[in-house]
Amino acid sequence: MDSTTFHRVAAADDLSDGDVIEVKVGDDVITVFRIGDEFHATAGICTHAYARLVEGYVEGDIVECPYHGGSFDIRTGKAVASPCTVDLKRYPLRVEAGEILVGIEA
Numbered sequence: 353m354d355s356t357t358f359h360r361v362a363a364a365d366d367l368s369d370g371d372v373i374e375v376k377v378g379d380d381v382i383t384v385f386r387i388g389d390e391f392h393a394t395a396g397i398c399t400h401a402y403a404r405l406v407e408g409y410v411e412g413d414i415v416e417c418p419y420h421g422g423s424f425d426i427r428t429g430k431a432v433a434s435p436c437t438v439d440l441k442r443y444p445l446r447v448e449a450g451e452i453l454v455g456i457e458a
């Protein structure tokens with residue numbers, strides 16, 4: 353049984369290409385990225401240490417952590433540059449009627 357609940361986090365129009373926002377749903381800190389017309393949601397905190405990825409640098413589909421320069425593939429959450437070795441959690445995301453919805457498992 354699917355126990356994922358979708359929560360509205362922003363309007364799609366609030367983000368332009370390359371924009372990043374941080375949202376909180378319950379206890380989860382989540383980063384939402386816009387790449388072109390795609391939206392992606394990942395964990396908001398770097399897996400290396402405590403850095404907020406919303407303060408990182410986005411280049412194409414890569415986000416570089418602001419602390420030690422590790423980076424992740426935004427589309428997959430995969431850690432792609434050291435010192436990051438643990439992938440970012442990804443959250444299901446959908447856009448409905450212009451609203452960005454992020455799925456949280458109950």
Ligand code: FES
Pocket residue numbers: 398399400401402403417418419420421422423435436
């Ligand atoms: S906290 Fe992100 S690379 Fe170290």
